[in-house]
Amino acid sequence: MTAVADATRGGAGVPQRRGSGQLAGTGTLLRLALRRDRVMVPLWVLFLGGTTASSAGTLGEIYGTQAERAGVVTSIAANSSLRSLYGPVFDDSLGAIVTWRYLAFMAAFAAIMSLLIVVRHTREEEETGRQEMLSAAMVGRRAPLTAALLVALIANAGIALLVTLGLAGEGAGGALALGLAIGGVGMVFATMAAMMAQLTETARLAKGLTAAVLGLAWVLKAAGDAAADDASHVLTWLSPIGWAENLRAFAGERWWVLGLIAAAAVVQGVLAYTLAGRRDIGMSFLPARPGPADGRLSSAGGLAWRLQRGSLLGWGIGFLLTGVMFGGMTEGAADLVGDNRQTKEMLTRLGGQAGVTDAFLSAMVSMLGMVAAVYIVQSVLRLNGEETSQRGEPVLAGAVGRVRWAAGHLVIAFGGAALLMLLAGLGLALGHGKQPAAVLGGCLVLVPAIWLIGAVAVLVYGLVPRAAVLGWAYAGLSLALGWLGAAFNLPDWALKISPFAHLPKLPGHAMEWGPFAVLLLLAAAGTAVGLAGLRRRDIQTG
Known part of the structure; x- marks a missing residue:
């Protein structure tokens, strides 16, 4: 038991060095995670990145002229219901129409992908007991969390890359902004899931709480977009998906908004790492409530x-x-x-x-x-x-x-x-x-x-x-x-x-x-x- 406890702290009886010891085994866990997700992650990346990247051709056929695109801008500005679903449109270029049509949904899907990846390789591994066995080797306390976040980063970077390459013909700056907006929201919820995985005792609850935050973010975005046609409402600014809209890809990009997205991801990541260093494997800061002694399930x-x-x-x-x-x-x-x-x-x-x-x-x-x-x-x-x-x-x-x-x-x-x-x-x-x-x-x-x-x-x-x-x-x-x-x-x-x-x-x-x-x-x-x-x-x- 002493050896297992020492291993849990980063190595079987071996004194841990600050920094490197906490992350020992990260590369091995990353390779293992990528191998386990060798089907799921590419499918997510191809679906989200490929769909967004190829949408210019489809929407170009539908709204082929500037007059038709200008009509969409006018209609959306006057229709709060449709803005609540898709968001506002800031310009009548084809790239701006693609952003209006796909950004909110793809950002939400990237968030779902990210929370599934992070919880799968953190709390689920602990819940099944596999993490305890892995920690019996030279695995640092924060290595599993680091590997999970790196997998999420690779997946979101892949989406951003596909979007940027696919829409570069409509404007390289706008394509890069749209790709980073989608991938950035994904990373915000990856670090959110990392925090929830430390706070909760089960993977199901970690996913549920992170999904609830995502649902709240969508509701705030929808309410803010319905109230204002330029994404300026305070409710929109309370939502990470609203931040992505306010980046304004293909419509005079506001690059400083990326700093807000990155800051949220970094702050949540730091909190997750802090929590991970203060608990034992399998434990949580919000333990499940014990049931009645005599049971109620027949x-x-x-x-x-x-x-x-x-x-x-x-x-x-x-x-x-x-x-x-x-x-x-x-x-x-x-x-x-x-x-x-x-x-x-x-x-x-x-x-x-x-x-x-x-x-x-x-x-x-x-x-x-x-x-x-x-x-x-x-x-x-x-x-x-x-x-x-x-x-x-x-x-x-x-x-x-x-x-x-x-x-x-x-x-x-x-x-x-x-x-x-x-x-x-x-x-x-x-x-x-x-x-x-x-x-x-x-x-x-x-x-x-x-x-x-x-x-x-x-x-x-x-x-x-x-x-x-x-x-x-x-x-x-x-x-x-x-x-x-x-x-x-x-x-x-x-x-x-x-x-x-x-x-x-x-x-x-x-x-x-x-x-x-x-x-x-x-x-x-x-x-x-x-x-x-x-x-x-x-x-x-x-």
């Missing part, structure tokens, strides 16, 4: 509900509020489109309708459905987390069978996804104030597609648990095809890789029960095969 389903109820509550509130916001933007969509033929065609293809209002509503419904797919995969793969962290083994050692244990989580995953779409439909109906039944039906009709994506995650987890990341890959591919496929005019066969492409786009389209039933059957079959695989294979031990 079933595996009750345990699953206890573990996942907070996540479902947060997702539910987010879907309801987002639905209200999208519903309120519906009438303004027609004003933004105006007489632009290309925009109408893209929105019609995305929404599947000839009418702009119906097309916009169905497009928003589809977007919410694709985001709900992220929830179901996260909820399903909670099983994998419970198994690899060895928390599932004590449950299975009793009278609880594997299928019964898994079913508790799957009921919450599949039922929760349906609940999210119900809440989204209610929110859209409240915000729009028209066609409540049609809007609600449009949300619920996407449930089989969401369930099929969840079934793929169950299938992979049940048969090949170490490849569980493939569940995320299919969800990400479906999201990318649904979100970008119409904009890039992909062929129908490519779009139909996503299960969402097989369902009718409501409201305004005739219901088709055949694809609805087929997707339900495929989801049921995939789930059944995955559970059968879980019954037959060995349980992972970490």
Whole structure:
């Protein structure tokens, strides 16, 4: 035990030198982290950087003339609902239009990527016990945190590089500013996640708290942008995403704003390092509250509900509020489109309708459905987390069978996804104030597609648990095809890789029960095969 304690402090009984000893083993941990993330990080970088970099061509076809781009600037200035979603637009150049359309969303996605990376290589490693074994070698106290932040830095730098190279033709300075804005927000939330990983005892709580801060940042940005058409409102300045907007890429860049972004990342990083040096491995500054001595959980389903109820509550509130916001933007969509033929065609293809209002509503419904797919995969793969962290083994050692244990989580995953779409439909109906039944039906009709994506995650987890990341890959591919496929005019066969492409786009389209039933059957079959695989294979031990 003494040797392990000495190793935890940076080396097995070896006196630590200040500075270098605290970071001993960083290079080895960095290589290990990059090897583990050799699929996930490149996919994130290519998706975020490549999408933004290639958007100039698509938007150039839609808004090909300066007059059309000037019309967008005028429309956005007069439409607070659309500003709250995309942000303000500061110039009528193509680069400024790309920044308006993509900056806020890509910055938020970079933040999500960064928090996942940092928590994965810090708190998750401690939670599973792997970090304790690694620390038995010559690994410094702050080496794991340093390696995690370096991986996040490499990923965000890759995004910034792709954006800069892809949009350099529109102006090298603007392209660099846009790339650094997206990557900078990613690093702000990387260091935020690093702090949360020190404060909390579980990876789930660290991710949840960091995501909550991101959600608050988005709300502040949205409220500030709705109140002012030049991102000058104080609420916008309270949000890191608002700082990225105020950098004003392609519109007379304010380079000093990068100092604000860098200062936030550095200050949070210093705090994270300070906290990391003052706690033992596996411990936290906000320990979990102990439960009652006699216990209150009588079933595996009750345990699953206890573990996942907070996540479902947060997702539910987010879907309801987002639905209200999208519903309120519906009438303004027609004003933004105006007489632009290309925009109408893209929105019609995305929404599947000839009418702009119906097309916009169905497009928003589809977007919410694709985001709900992220929830179901996260909820399903909670099983994998419970198994690899060895928390599932004590449950299975009793009278609880594997299928019964898994079913508790799957009921919450599949039922929760349906609940999210119900809440989204209610929110859209409240915000729009028209066609409540049609809007609600449009949300619920996407449930089989969401369930099929969840079934793929169950299938992979049940048969090949170490490849569980493939569940995320299919969800990400479906999201990318649904979100970008119409904009890039992909062929129908490519779009139909996503299960969402097989369902009718409501409201305004005739219901088709055949694809609805087929997707339900495929989801049921995939789930059944995955559970059968879980019954037959060995349980992972970490």
